[in-house]
Amino acid sequence: xxxxxxxxxxxxxxxxxxxxxxxxxxxxxxxxxxxxxxxxxxxxxxxxxxxxxxxxxxxxxxxxxxxxxxxxxxxxxxxxxxxxxxxxxxxxxxxxxxxxxxxxxxxxxxxxxxxxxxxxxxxxxxxxxxxxxxxxxxxxxxxxxxxxxxxxxxxxxxxxxxxxxxxxxxxxxxxxxxxxxxxxxxxxxxxxxxxxxxxxxxxxxxxxxxxxxxxxxxxxxxxxxxxxxxxxxxxxxxxxxxxxxxxxxxxxxxxxxxxxxxxxxxxxxxxxxxxxxxxxxxxxxxxxxxxxxxxxxxxxxxxxxxxxxxxxxxxxxxxxxxxxxxxxxxxxxxxxxxxxxxxxxxxxxxxxxxxxxxxxxxxxxxxxxxxxxxxxxxxxxxxxxxxxxxxxxxxxxxxxxxxxxxxxxxxxxxxxxxxxxxxxxxxxxxxxxxxxxxxxxxxxxxxxxxxxxxxxxxxxxxxxxxxxxxxxxxxxxxxxxxxxxxxxxxxxxxxxxxxxxxxxxxxxxxxxxxxxxxxxxxxxxxxxxxxxxxxxxxxxxxxxxxxxxxxxxxxxxxxxxxxxxxxxxxxxxxxxxxxxxxxxxxx
Numbered sequence: 001x002x003x004x005x006x007x008x009x010x011x012x013x014x015x016x017x018x019x020x021x022x023x024x025x026x027x028x029x030x031x032x033x034x035x036x037x038x039x040x041x042x043x044x045x046x047x048x049x050x051x052x053x054x055x056x057x058x059x060x061x062x063x064x065x066x067x068x069x070x071x072x073x074x075x076x077x078x079x080x081x082x083x084x085x086x087x088x089x090x091x092x093x094x095x096x097x098x099x100x101x102x103x104x105x106x107x108x109x110x111x112x113x114x115x116x117x118x119x120x121x122x123x124x125x126x127x128x129x130x131x132x133x134x135x136x137x138x139x140x141x142x143x144x145x146x147x148x149x150x151x152x153x154x155x156x157x158x159x160x161x162x163x164x165x166x167x168x169x170x171x172x173x174x175x176x177x178x179x180x181x182x183x184x185x186x187x188x189x190x191x192x193x194x195x196x197x198x199x200x201x202x203x204x205x206x207x208x209x210x211x212x213x214x215x216x217x218x219x220x221x222x223x224x225x226x227x228x229x230x231x232x233x234x235x236x237x238x239x240x241x242x243x244x245x246x247x248x249x250x251x252x253x254x255x256x257x258x259x260x261x262x263x264x265x266x267x268x269x270x271x272x273x274x275x276x277x278x279x280x281x282x283x284x285x286x287x288x289x290x291x292x293x294x295x296x297x298x299x300x301x302x303x304x305x306x307x308x309x310x311x312x313x314x315x316x317x318x319x320x321x322x323x324x325x326x327x328x329x330x331x332x333x334x335x336x337x338x339x340x341x342x343x344x345x346x347x348x349x350x351x352x353x354x355x356x357x358x359x360x361x362x363x364x365x366x367x368x369x370x371x372x373x374x375x376x377x378x379x380x381x382x383x384x385x386x387x388x389x390x391x392x393x394x395x396x397x398x399x400x401x402x403x404x405x406x407x408x409x410x411x412x413x414x415x416x417x418x419x420x421x422x423x424x425x426x427x428x429x430x431x432x433x434x435x436x437x438x439x440x441x442x443x444x445x446x447x448x449x450x451x452x453x454x455x456x457x458x459x460x461x462x463x464x465x466x467x468x469x470x471x472x473x474x475x476x477x478x479x480x481x482x483x484x485x486x487x488x489x490x491x492x493x494x495x496x497x498x499x500x501x502x503x504x505x506x507x508x509x510x511x512x513x514x515x516x517x518x519x520x521x522x523x524x525x526x527x528x529x530x531x532x533x534x535x536x537x538x539x540x541x542x543x544x545x546x547x548x549x550x551x552x553x554x555x556x557x558x559x560x561x562x563x564x565x566x567x568x569x570x571x572x573x574x575x576x577x578x579x580x581x582x583x584x585x586x587x
Contacts, residue, residue: 022299030288037284045280050243053210053253053266058241060212061255061264063203068260071121071176071193072165077114078191079180084110088128088180088188104135111137122173122194126180129189144170147177147190162187167260169220173197197223210268217261237263245270386412386436389443401442408435416466423555426461426493426502429468430454433491436469440476447485448476454493461500461580464551470544471504471576479508479574498582507573510566519564522546545576552578558585 078084087103111124115137124137131147144150150168154160163185165178176193200223204212214222215234234252235244241255246267253266386409393401415432430452437450472489480487487507494501511519523546549562559581566574 018303019299022303023296026292026295026299030292034284034288037280050251050253053251053268054241054243054255057212057253057264057266058255060204060214060266061257061262064200064214064262064264065257065259067120067195067199067203068167068176071195072178074114074121074193075165075176075178075191078110081110081114084126084180085182085188088126088134107135108137120196120199122196124194125192127190127192129187131190134189142171142173142194143192147192150177151190167216167262169216170194174222210266213265213267215263215265222262234263234265383413383416386439389439393442398442405439405442408439411435412439422465423462424465426458426463426468426500427454429463429465430458430491430493432466433468433472436472437489444485444487448487448489450489450491452491454491455495457495457500458493462555464555467548467552467578468502468504470548474544475504475506475508479506479510482509483507483572498584500580500582502578504576505573507571510572510574511564516564516566519545523549523562549578552580556580559583561586 083106087106090099090103107126111126115121115124123142125143126134127147128134131151133143133145136143150170151162154166154168155162160166162179163181165176168175168177170192174195174197176195178191179187180189180191181187200214204214204223212223213234216222219234219236235254237254237256239256240258241253243251243253246252249270251268251270253268254263256263386405390402390405390409393405412432412435415428415435434452437448441448441450468491472491475489490503490505492503492505494503545564549560552560552562561577561579563577563579564574565577
């Protein structure tokens, strides 16, 4: 899987790289499949199983509520009989044994009519308003003789005010207790119904896998025998229903009744709840593991067969030296597509490299030719103007001025004719502009004032020749025609954050608005790369500016910005801005 290199280090072989790539892709696919199984199969199955347990607990709770509601309806039937109120009222006024016996018989008849033929209670009793036992339906003898202590305790604790009904534990029995009162709220006595524990057990048996427990609000057992040590596993519910896991790894589903306050708990071993879920999970893990092992073997063998021709070719190349150049190589067409592809790619790269070199040479020659042609459009016009100024000074007999002007002209001509397509620095271009302004000032004398602000940074900026002087010449020839002297020209060089800027500012009459639009339009339409731009007129103020900007574009391409504008705010004149970047494109 690894092999030593010339430096003694070990490098992973191509087969190992391909094998690792396929293994990583396989692990990603299998990981996605595992997530899919957990979210689409395992999680919904777990949620459904837990939901079924919650529904089973809620079903038992609803059946208990229905049973309690039936006792409430039973008590309502007894309270609906007006004889009940009159019998209890008479019971307070008579102490005769016969009258008491007769009153009890009548109350038992009323209870019999209310209960009907089906009886799912243990017993029923009526107490007078003092809480003393008045009559029992079955006379089972399990009722307490008085409810006085229960009534006092319930009222003091606030559990029951005497209205409605309350469920209370009396010994081992659970009783449904409510007051017997008329529409005006007058209490005549109390009705107590002992609930049937066997009926409770029938509701909780065989409902679902697990044990059913019913606890009241105090945590006492209503149904189901709970050891004292295990009562801690039953949490007091904070909501109507829910599911949690206890300390014994059991799932506990609970449902709390709003009418009775009792909570039904369904306790199921975790294995019983998650058994189907774990089966699906283990089968998925087994299938994924088997698939991974099979895929690893298959990928290893496949990569070995695919890369076998490359190994053979590499070993044969290593055995070739100067003494056995005529050794025959294995050219059997066995998986040689990679070899053919590599040969075709190398041949394509060689031909592409040759084409690029030819294109670079042709482009360089074309740029030099265009640069020389554009520069030649400007130089004759400049020489003509300077010679005209020298002739005027000679006619006026200014020999010293003529000598100085000839020296400046000599420097200018030397600058123009030396390597016309070679680039110069901005400092050289500004020095040539100084010679030009010195020549021009001999004609205008004190009426012309000029200033050049620059620094050492200008020696780092490369420019074509004669790109600054045409803008200065435009100021002299056109900007001051309709303004009074003194005429001022200021050239400023600035640099910041990898950018350089040259500003040429005058105090003349400025450009007419249509002239600025014409110049900017010509700059957009007459690109230096277009052949038709070579045939345009080289007039100063229009094509002189266009040619200078186009020559800058040949060098800077998308790293050049040009702007021209008249001054605002009452200030006369115009400004030409040339901004370039040393590295970053503007557009």
